Amino acid sequence: MDTELSSPDDRVRQISELLDRRRTAQARVLLSEALTTHPDDAELLLQGARADAMDDDNASARETLQRVIARQPEHFGARAFLLALLTEDGDLVPAEQLALSMIEQYPQTPDLYAAYGRVMLRALHFAKARALAQEALRMDPESDFALRVIALCDVIELPRGTDSAALRRLLAQYPEDRQTLSLVVSALIQSGDHRSALRGARELLRSQPNDPHWLSLVQALSVQNHWSMLPLWPLQRFGWGASVALWLGGVVAVRVLGQMNSPAAAWASWVILGYVIYSWVWPPLLKRWLLR
Amino acid sequence: MTTPLNPDLLRPSLSDTGQLAAAPYTSQTGFFSAFFGGPFASAAMLLLNAQRLGRLQRDAVWALVIAVAFAAWLVFAYTTPAGHELQARMTEWVGGRSMALAERLMALAAFGVNAALHRREQRSADLFGLKRPNGWIAGIALIVFGFAATVGLTMALT
Amino acid sequence: MNEPTPRQALEQRLLQAPFDAELRFDYAELLLAEPDAAAALTQADLLSQQLPAQARPAVLRARALLAAQRPAEALTAYTKARALAGFEPVDALDDLGASAQSSRGPQLQVVGGKAVTASVVAIQNVREEKVRFTSIVGMEALKKTIRIKIIEPYLNPGLFARFRAQAGGGILLYGPPGCGKTMMARAIANECNASFVSVGISDVLNMWLGESERNLAALFDKARAQQPCVLFFDELDALAYSRSKAGSASARTVVNEFLAQLDGVGRENKGLLVLAATNMPWDVDSAMKRPGRFSRQIFVPPPDAAARQAMLEIKLTGIPMEGIDFARMAAATAHYSGADIDGLIELAKESALADSLAQQSDRALVQADFDDAIKQMQPSTLDWLRTVRNVVKYAGEDASYKDVEGYLKETKLL
Numbered sequence: 062m063d064t065e066l067s068s069p070d071d072r073v074r075q076i077s078e079l080l081d082r083r084r085t086a087q088a089r090v091l092l093s094e095a096l097t098t099h100p101d102d103a104e105l106l107l108q109g110a111r112a113d114a115m116d117d118d119n120a121s122a123r124e125t126l127q128r129v130i131a132r133q134p135e136h137f138g139a140r141a142f143l144l145a146l147l148t149e150d151g152d153l154v155p156a157e158q159l160a161l162s163m164i165e166q167y168p169q170t171p172d173l174y175a176a177y178g179r180v181m182l183r184a185l186h187f188a189k190a191r192a193l194a195q196e197a198l199r200m201d202p203e204s205d206f207a208l209r210v211i212a213l214c215d216v217i218e219l220p221r222g223t224d225s226a227a228l229r230r231l232l233a234q235y236p237e238d239r240q241t242l243s244l245v246v247s248a249l250i251q252s253g254d255h256r257s258a259l260r261g262a263r264e265l266l267r268s269q270p271n272d273p274h275w276l277s278l279v280q281a282l283s284v285q286n287h288w289s290m291l292p293l294w295p296l297q298r299f300g301w302g303a304s305v306a307l308w309l310g311g312v313v314a315v316r317v318l319g320q321m322n323s324p325a326a327a328w329a330s331w332v333i334l335g336y337v338i339y340s341w342v343w344p345p346l347l348k349r350w351l352l353r
Numbered sequence: 354m355t356t357p358l359n360p361d362l363l364r365p366s367l368s369d370t371g372q373l374a375a376a377p378y379t380s381q382t383g384f385f386s387a388f389f390g391g392p393f394a395s396a397a398m399l400l401l402n403a404q405r406l407g408r409l410q411r412d413a414v415w416a417l418v419i420a421v422a423f424a425a426w427l428v429f430a431y432t433t434p435a436g437h438e439l440q441a442r443m444t445e446w447v448g449g450r451s452m453a454l455a456e457r458l459m460a461l462a463a464f465g466v467n468a469a470l471h472r473r474e475q476r477s478a479d480l481f482g483l484k485r486p487n488g489w490i491a492g493i494a495l496i497v498f499g500f501a502a503t504v505g506l507t508m509a510l511t
Numbered sequence: 512m513n514e515p516t517p518r519q520a521l522e523q524r525l526l527q528a529p530f531d532a533e534l535r536f537d538y539a540e541l542l543l544a545e546p547d548a549a550a551a552l553t554q555a556d557l558l559s560q561q562l563p564a565q566a567r568p569a570v571l572r573a574r575a576l577l578a579a580q581r582p583a584e585a586l587t588a589y590t591k592a593r594a595l596a597g598f599e600p601v602d603a604l605d606d607l608g609a610s611a612q613s614s615r616g617p618q619l620q621v622v623g624g625k626a627v628t629a630s631v632v633a634i635q636n637v638r639e640e641k642v643r644f645t646s647i648v649g650m651e652a653l654k655k656t657i658r659i660k661i662i663e664p665y666l667n668p669g670l671f672a673r674f675r676a677q678a679g680g681g682i683l684l685y686g687p688p689g690c691g692k693t694m695m696a697r698a699i700a701n702e703c704n705a706s707f708v709s710v711g712i713s714d715v716l717n718m719w720l721g722e723s724e725r726n727l728a729a730l731f732d733k734a735r736a737q738q739p740c741v742l743f744f745d746e747l748d749a750l751a752y753s754r755s756k757a758g759s760a761s762a763r764t765v766v767n768e769f770l771a772q773l774d775g776v777g778r779e780n781k782g783l784l785v786l787a788a789t790n791m792p793w794d795v796d797s798a799m800k801r802p803g804r805f806s807r808q809i810f811v812p813p814p815d816a817a818a819r820q821a822m823l824e825i826k827l828t829g830i831p832m833e834g835i836d837f838a839r840m841a842a843a844t845a846h847y848s849g850a851d852i853d854g855l856i857e858l859a860k861e862s863a864l865a866d867s868l869a870q871q872s873d874r875a876l877v878q879a880d881f882d883d884a885i886k887q888m889q890p891s892t893l894d895w896l897r898t899v900r901n902v903v904k905y906a907g908e909d910a911s912y913k914d915v916e917g918y919l920k921e922t923k924l925l
Contacts, residue, residue, distance in 0.1 A: 071720050074719060074720055075716050075719055075720065077759070078716075078719040078759065078761070078762070079716075079749075081752070081757055081758045081759050081762055082748065082749055082752045082757075082762075082794065083794070084749065086563075087712070089564075090563060090564055090595065093564040093596065094564060094595055094596045097596045151483075153367055153373055154367045154373065157365055157366065157367045158365070161363060161365060164363060165363075174362075180367075181366065182477070183477075183481060184366070184367055184373060184374060185374040185406065185407075185473075185474055185477055186366055187473055189362065189366060192359065192362055193362055196359065196362060213480070216476070216480065217473050217476045217477050217480060218473055235755075237754070237755035237797075238755055239755055239756060247480055251476060251479075251480075263905065263906040264906075266901060266902065266905060266906045267793065267902055267906045268753065268755070268756065268793055269756075269793065270793055270898045270899060270901045270902045270906070271898045271901075276901050276905065279905045279906065280905060283905060300380075301380060301384050301464070301468065304384070305461050305465075309458075312454065316447060316448060319448075
């Protein structure tokens with residue numbers, strides 16, 4: 062079995078495949094060996110930055126990428142990755158500058174427009190984000206990156222219960238893709254359909270059981286979908302509007318019953334008070350019990 | 354592939370760090386400020402969030418409308434004969450706390466305006482997991498401010 | 512007062528400077544020279560953890576395995592060491608490699624196609640170690656399950672056909688790392704009196720350089736040519752990574768080829784048993800777990816109390832001891848893997864050695880040494896078990912983790 066490899070390209074490929082499979086520890090072993098003989102190889106350093114980002118060390122990843130870009134200012138992969146990291150970290154001003162400089166250099170690359178749209182979305186410039194993503198889609202109708210950005214815009218902007226055409230298209234094209242599923246879960250949560258959101262979140266947790274984000278989401282949705290939370294369904298489904306309606310309904314009911322001199326007025330007051338206390342006290346208690 | 358048609362899309366929007374939007378206070382903070390603090394608190398919350406989101410220019414008008422509308426209502430209710438008559442009718446229908454009930458309804462309507470104006474920003478903050486500012490201090494401060502402003506104006510008018 | 516032996520002197524220095532790698536290397540060399548291969552192996556493992564990217568600890572480990580009469584594992588370790596920084600060849604291990612190469616079957620060739628060069632994947636025919644179920648102490652429930660689901664259908668296909676019981680397809684062994692999945696696969700091969708062809712991560716790494724589909728097809732053909740044969744894929748998640756998570760197109764094409772080969776297994780050969788092992792069953796492509804592929808999944812738990820007791824007794828053979836209650840230690844080491852047991856023994860030994868050196872007199876290992884060591888250690892399998900618990904507890908009904916659910920409930924982790 063021959064594992065001696067002559068070129069950094071072979072190593073890069075192996076390391077990249079290991080990272081695709083989230084085997085960062087094994088990738089780092091190969092990487093450190095390769096970097097001993099080729100310490101300035103841009104592709105190897107890029108893989109190192111990938112490994113750091115996977116281990117949630119964006120700072121080290123960005124530092125490595127800056128190193129690559131300092132030596133090779135035109136390196137597309139390093140710049141694109143840096144743009145993604147800057148966006149994720151919320152450093153939106155440098156992210157915008159980088160996106161614009163890349164678009165100036167590569168005006169025919171639709172994904173760069175979509176990436177810029179992502180920056181704008183993060184900066185809460187919704188109209189511009191959507192326009193950029195749609196521009197990317199116009200340039201390349203098959204661009205799933207552009208579709209994702211548009212789907213994100215839809216989740217944020219569309220009224221409750223409105224379908225997102227972009228999300229539907231993503232689901233049709235990539236039904237098992239985890240990113241698509243996570244968008245669907247977000248959309249379901251926004252629309253108040255927590256039962257379906259829980260099903261989707263469970264699917265995501267099954268595919269990556271050690272992901273703390275999905276674990277906490279499933280735990281939170283499990284609490285909300287517990288049978289003892291059923292009386293709180295209107296509040297979960299309709300949000301603050303339901304709170305206002307319930308408050309107003311309670312006031313009217315107590316007032317009307319009071320005017321009729323009905324003993325039910327007192328009962329109604331106690332029921333309403335009990336419901337309010339239950340809505341505040343029970344969910345955290347249930348969460349502690351379910352997550353013990 | 355063709356070149357983009359709209360060159361405005363490629364003008365920088367974030368050239369100054371001060372223009373970056375920060376996460377707004379949560380809807381829960383907004384709701385309870387309005388519920389307990391009244392329309393003035395709700396207007397102040399709208400301004401606070403607008404300032405954080407960089408939407409002050411757009412939303413200040415709405416905050417002003419809310420504050421002026423509520424002040425106008427108080428002036429009408431406490432200083433005009435028609436207002437006194439309306440108060441009497443409301444007391445008849447609803448009972449002794451009719452003005453407080455009306456104030457709360459208006460505050461919740463103001464919260465509705467708040468929620469509608471910042472719906473997308475609130476959703477984005479949830480979606481991107483942005484760190485929200487602590488609502489307790491601001492909420493309590495707004496409730497105290499709203500209550501004091503309402504009581505102060507009412508006392509000045511009566 | 513007796514002068515300390517060279518070994519004792521080094522042990523004392525190590526206690527004072529436990530992170531001095533050079534010192535530990537010297538200690539390991541001394542142990543190899545004595546020879547105390549098991550102790551040298553433990554030192555090599557510690558050095559590997561300390562210097563994971565360097566070849567020297569890995570080569571030391573290979574030498575210790577060779578001294579412990581485990582040539583197959585020595586060869587595997589030596590091959591892995593080649594890929595690390597600072598590798599320097601060792602004659603004895605090179606010779607071992609050469610003799611193993613000559614005893615292998617023919618190298619794989621590209622099957623069909625033009626006469627172009629292609630990277631080939633060498634297969635290790637490993638029958639040197641005659642591990643059988645009798646060699647594995649404890650784990651009776653698991654062995655019974657494996658016998659019914661794997662070995663008997665393989666040895667008596669007619670019987671199962673009469674009952675129209677499901678046969679064919681592969682079997683996936685999954686569980687926390689270090690709990691004997693590979694050893695179990697080897698034992699299955701020997702119980703089935705079949706050749707054992709193993710594909711590990713280094714073979715997969717080579718496959719990723721290109722021609723992976725051809726190499727995979729050639730590998731299956733090679734195994735078919737050696738029937739009866741057990742074809743074992745270690746770290747299946749590396750080869751058959753979930754296509755919904757994979758970023759690269761190559762990952763998808765490899766999985767597609769793998770599926771095609773598995774679908775052909777039942778038709779083309781009755782004498783080929785395909786086994787796989789993984790620590791991360793959730794990363795294996797879901798199509799791999801459908802009927803006809805790796806639809807049968809068997810959870811390989813950490814060693815049970817009987818197995819742990821046996822391990823402790825075997826590993827402590829020849830070590831001076833007094834009043835050791837093996838049953839009690841086995842009960843106190845729930846969820847420990849084989850490597851954890853080794854670590855426990857080393858900690859206990861260090862404690863006894865420290866006392867011996869401080870008091871300038873030898874003393875045997877006592878129960879208190881182990882009790883203290885158990886307090887300091889946490890089983891390495893707990894992370895994996897907690898991860899799977901998330902799925903079982905929160906991710907709804909999933910029949911593929913029923914075995915684990917039973918284990919978690921039995922051991923009160925759920």
